[in-house]
Amino acid sequence: MSVSTPTLRVPFADLVERLRQIFLAHGTAPEVARVLAHNCASAQRDGAHSHGTFRIPGYLSTLASGWVDGQALPVVEDVGAAFVRVDAANGFAQPALEAASPLLIEKVREAGIAILAIRNSHHFAALWLDVEPFAEQGLVALSLVNSMTCVVPHGAHKPLFGTNPIAFAAPRAGGEPLVFDMATSAIAHGDVQIAAREGHCLPDGMGVDAAGLPTTDPQAILDGGALLPFGGHKGSALSMMVELLAAGITGGNFSFEFDWSQHPGAKTPWTGQLLIVIDPDRGSGQAFAERSETLVRQLHGVGQARMPGDRRYVERARSLREGVEMADAEWAQLGELTRPG
Ligand code: NDP
Ligand code: PYC
Numbered sequence: 001m002s003v004s005t006p007t008l009r010v011p012f013a014d015l016v017e018r019l020r021q022i023f024l025a026h027g028t029a030p031e032v033a034r035v036l037a038h039n040c041a042s043a044q045r046d047g048a049h050s051h052g053t054f055r056i057p058g059y060l061s062t063l064a065s066g067w068v069d070g071q072a073l074p075v076v077e078d079v080g081a082a083f084v085r086v087d088a089a090n091g092f093a094q095p096a097l098e099a100a101s102p103l104l105i106e107k108v109r110e111a112g113i114a115i116l117a118i119r120n121s122h123h124f125a126a127l128w129l130d131v132e133p134f135a136e137q138g139l140v141a142l143s144l145v146n147s148m149t150c151v152v153p154h155g156a157h158k159p160l161f162g163t164n165p166i167a168f169a170a171p172r173a174g175g176e177p178l179v180f181d182m183a184t185s186a187i188a189h190g191d192v193q194i195a196a197r198e199g200h201c202l203p204d205g206m207g208v209d210a211a212g213l214p215t216t217d218p219q220a221i222l223d224g225g226a227l228l229p230f231g232g233h234k235g236s237a238l239s240m241m242v243e244l245l246a247a248g249i250t251g252g253n254f255s256f257e258f259d260w261s262q263h264p265g266a267k268t269p270w271t272g273q274l275l276i277v278i279d280p281d282r283g284s285g286q287a288f289a290e291r292s293e294t295l296v297r298q299l300h301g302v303g304q305a306r307m308p309g310d311r312r313y314v315e316r317a318r319s320l321r322e323g324v325e326m327a328d329a330e331w332a333q334l335g336e337l338t339r340p341g
Contacts, residue, residue, distance in 0.1 A: 008331060009323025015053075016041040021338040022056060026063050028070035035094045043126045045324045047315030050190030051126035053330060056337065059124060061265035068092065068122045068268050074099045082111040085250075088121030093145070093273050096121055097130055104277060108139060112282035116275040117250040122268035123147070127167035128181035128309070130275065135169035135177030138289065140278040143167045146246040147269040149256045151185045151227045154236035157212060159226035162255030162269060163189050164242035170280070172296060173289040180308035184239040185227040192218045192227070247272045 016037050023033035036059070044052030063070050072091025076099050079085045084104050088096035096118045107114035123145045134141035147162030165188075167181035183189075186206045195202055196218035209215040210224030221227060229235035247254045252272020260266040280288035296307060319325070326334075 006328045007325050008328055009319075010326050010331060011323050012041060012045050012320060015044065015324050015326070018334050018338060019053070019056070022060070022334060023070070025338055025340045026060050026070070028063065029072075032070055032072075032092060032095050035098055036092060039094050039125050039129055041324070042129055044326070045316055045319040046312040047319075048126045048128075048312065050188050050194060051124075053326065053334065054190065054194065055124055056334065058267035060337065062122070062124075062263075062268045065260075065263040065265040067260055067263040067266035067270070076100045076103060078103060082107050082114040084114065084116045086116065086118045086121075088118055090120055090270070091122070092268075093118055093121035093123040094125065094130070097273075097275070104275070105134075105137070105139075108277045108279050113276070113278045116277070118273040118275075119250040119252040120270075121252060121273055122270055123273055124268040126181060127165045128169065128179050128312075130273075131167045131169035131181075132177055132179050134277050135171045135179065138171050138279075138281075140170045140280045140288070141168070141275060142277075143273060143275045144242045144246045145273040146243050146252070146255045146271045147189070148258075148271075150189055151229055151239060152208065152212075153239070154229055154233040160256050161185075161229070161236075161239040161243060162271070163227065164239045164246070164255070166238065166242060170292050171289040173287070173293040175293065175296065176309065176313050178292055178296065178307060178309060179312075182230075184229055184235050184242060186230045186235070187227065189227065192221050196222055245274045250274055 019037035019041050020033045023036050040052060040055060062068050069090045072089035074089060074091060074096035075087045077085045084100050086096045086100045100116050104114050104116045127143055127145055130143050131141040144166050146164050149159050151161040151163060152159045153161055163183040163185040165181060165183045169177050169179040172178050201216040202218055204216060207215060207221040207227045208225050209220040215221060215225060229239050243254050250272035253270055255271060258270045
């Protein structure tokens, strides 16, 4: 937020409730409104602005376009000793994850590992929110979700991949879970939109314009250009893996497979998501959380002061103490959106 933008601090519970009212007013089922409101408010609380309240207009235009079903009832299937499958029924991914989580955890406790394959789902959010709760229960979780074609594979000349994030969470003795969550593109699409809105240039190496030429202009990327994978061929390989695990295995769409052109206003990728959840103490029988704490201490010892997730935990603590920071104008706009559109 720029220094000149007037801001206020809103209690987290008030933000959740305002977002819940918005989703309800725009046609989602009460359960969906509850889950999405908590998810989106949590991203805002933790300073993940590319997936916080910034996303509300996109959620609402998508609901209005008929592209996503805000009333969808996810169908959970038990398909193996360590395999759960959910058809999200063209609804959002988070209610599908919530519906399947009790069975998934039961299987992890029994088998030591289990997979959750979500298909026919829309994920428009930060991915760490899907994995952190497992680590809070002593489990290790990895999740992958694919999105919409906007990333040029390494060596290619046209976009094909989505921004395809990977999130990982592990318990840690004596600290908050170790969590990382990163797009496999050089930058998340949401951050390109924010840079365009605020008139900032991007660093070199993030994307190309409509002619395929390198650009630092976020608007040129949005106007027919594309993003690049992070780390050249290595990020590109990870992005390919995300397509295969999040869509290939689950039965969801690859990022290039859906066509939303008949739904003006649609913004949410209609794809799939995979979660792999492990009971880490089955590995060596040692307390894994102590092992991860040892690793963190060594990392600190060699000079890595900041772990992935640390920034968010600091933001979260401040938001819970002082309220979630919001621009005055945005808070007022959210108030207006609680009225049916
Ligand atoms: P970032 O590049 O901002 O951060 C990636 C990870 O690196 C985070 O875990 C972050 O921790 C950590 N990190 C950042 N800087 C440092 C540092 N200096 N030292 C150590 N760790 C560091 O994330 P992205 O821009 O790639 O992704 C942003 C969000 O966009 C993610 O939440 C992702 O899930 C979401 N997204 C969602 C998509 C979807 O389809 N739903 C598609 C693409 C992205 P910290 O959190 O503490 O900053
Ligand atoms: O920021 O790249 C992104 C993104 C895509 C879908 C949701 N977020």
